[in-house]
Amino acid sequence: MEAGGDAAAPAPGDAEDVEDTQFPSEEAGDGGDVHEGSPDPEDGGLEETGPETKEQPPDLLSPLPQSEAPSCTCGLWSPAASENSPMGGPESGSGSQGGDPSDEDWRSKRKHVFVLSEAGKPIYSRYGSVEALSTTMGVMTALVSFVQSAGDAIRAIYAEDHKLVFLQQGPLLLVAVSRTPQSASQLRGELLAVHAQIVSTLTRASVARIFARKQNYDLRRLLAGSERTLDRLLDSMERDPGALLLGAVRCVPLTRPLREALGALLRRCTAPGLALSVLAVGGRLVTAAQERTVLAECRLDPADLQLLLDWVGAPAFAAGEAWAPVCLPRFNPDGFFYAYVARLDAMPVCLLLLGTDPEAFHDMATCRRLVEDGMHTLGAMRALREAASFSNASSASAPAYSVQAVGAPGLRHFLYKPLDIPDHHRQLPQFTSPELEAPYSREEERQRLSDLYHRLHSRLHSTSRPLRLIYHVAEKETLLAWVTSKFELYTCLSPLVTKAGAILVVTKLLRWVKKEEDRLFIRYPPKYSTPPAAPAASADQASHNGLFTGP
């Protein structure tokens, strides 16, 4: 299948970083050897028949003819039609004000993300000012509606080293323009996360209502103040891709007795209408407790939990006790929860109490005091502060550990997601990874590693030809990715390691994870706060709620 894709769509990044696209030595678990990363349109077409395709015509799944793509995309970059330089090539546009599409600095960004309304009204752009981009966004709308008029839907355009991914979500159109090695489906995942972020502040229903009433509404009015949240989200996906790639949350390493005591404490401290309590440090989960009567059998989706973890980490919650509405897009995209957010007395420790009653602030504040008192009794504050203080100065207050802890020389970094979890259905997907240390202290290095992880991930999860094991020798590092029924693992090793050496390192790492798993993961997540009711029809309910169950 890769032939078809390759012909029309040259592998991204080929031109610029040859070493990364080469896989000189590979062991393919399923016996097949691997060719250049072909961003096959089938990838997207086959795998995502999900929510966004619902109202679309059925023939949506057919991949788009790609040959006509490049000419279209040139148009995107030269709205004034005054310049015709290909996108990747040396830009002829002279720099003017930021955000102008002819601005070289703007054009040279690795990845652009745009949000616009169906009517073509700009809502968000990762870089530059939205005002300067209305023409560019107009072209995007034209592309989308042109394909739509043929009863089809545009999903992606592959143009030289750029990928353009389109995602229509109700009245919103999201577009990624990227020359990173990310696959179209990975980019689509990021667009979905951006959309989820918008939904979490406004709800899907209210966005739909607004545009139903006034098609050319300027949604920026309602999103004002949220742009920085979207910027932060996109930055963190770029820098720390684990959560999105693996669809899992990261836990604070903590001894099992302490974590269980904290879980029990959260379950004990309830308030009327309380649905979910979460303790977090620096965007990582300490523990969470769910109220049976509110969330019933619906396990919180990891994407929703990740959204909450990012949300409570926002600087806006640094002072005072906050009370704000938030929507969990995977749980119910149309309704708000009300969230109490406060940093407990050790500053980085954050408590989130999520309820359904908009008037319950004082009940939640009382509940917080119970949790705080309980934590003092447990002596947990000190332990959490220690967990939070390990990390180096660059990532303030993110609790983590050094890769040195593994004791496997040559191992630089890894992402590990256990799949052999007890009580699979209820378990929340988690992953662990050490702090990024030298040589990944500079932004470019981190980006390179993130790119490599993305490549390996899209190989392992290719819908047409999934792999189980990849050994990849890159210029500055060697990587080994491995997926089994028990785990999904990405390791980054020194470039001088031999294949045998790499296997040794990975064996050591697996042994270490096994030994530490009680500390690294929530092995036995807290049960519900209130005694379970009759379990009848619970599965039904889950489907009614439209809840996506985790992998």
Added chain:
Amino acid sequence: MRKPDGKIVLLGDMNVGKTSLLQRYMERRFPDTVSTVGGAFYLKQWRSYNISIWDTAGREQFHGLGSMYCRGAAAVILTYDVNHLQSLVELEERFLGLTDTANADCLFAIVGNKVDLREEGAAESQEEDGHSPGMASGGCASLKVSKQVRPEDAVALYKKILKYKMLDEKDAPAAEQMCFETSAKTGHNVDLLFETLFEMVVPMILRQRSQGPAQTVDITSYKPPGRTKAGCCA
């Protein structure tokens, strides 16, 4: 938990400096602030009373919550940016309606912030060295004079509010007493603003207490009919 005895709410358009005013008063500093999410609750001990202060988000996105924060409020601080006339207009158009849920005898203070950025007539401060990142929009010194808000405009708004609340000007505190011009950056008038209000809120607390314990917090008549109506699973 210490039950608050009285409630004060900060309202106003985004970027007028509500959070900065409160930070200046509570923590005596002027840090870069970020856009507030929802509302943030602070408790201030004033004499023997606990006064709660709600710092609300000015973003339109959270507009629906405004009347919830105002429920049972003893005082509302309506904040605008003296360099940005629209922010004063917004107070009347967008925020005044939110105060319907406040106490019947609720006090109103009209506060023009960022006087340090005013081009002329601002004897208070010589600091014209540009704007701080935390108070981005409207902070530029290049704003036209016509956009500036004169103290008379604030007084006029105060009188309009009294009319809106159907209060007699003779019964309510004088406009001169309730209109402030402040700078969270330099601290100008910030203490005066909050402490004037605290002093005025205390007798209200006492009056409420004397009316009997059942009425300590006068919210019963404003409670919405159903608690569950905004539930997530509704």
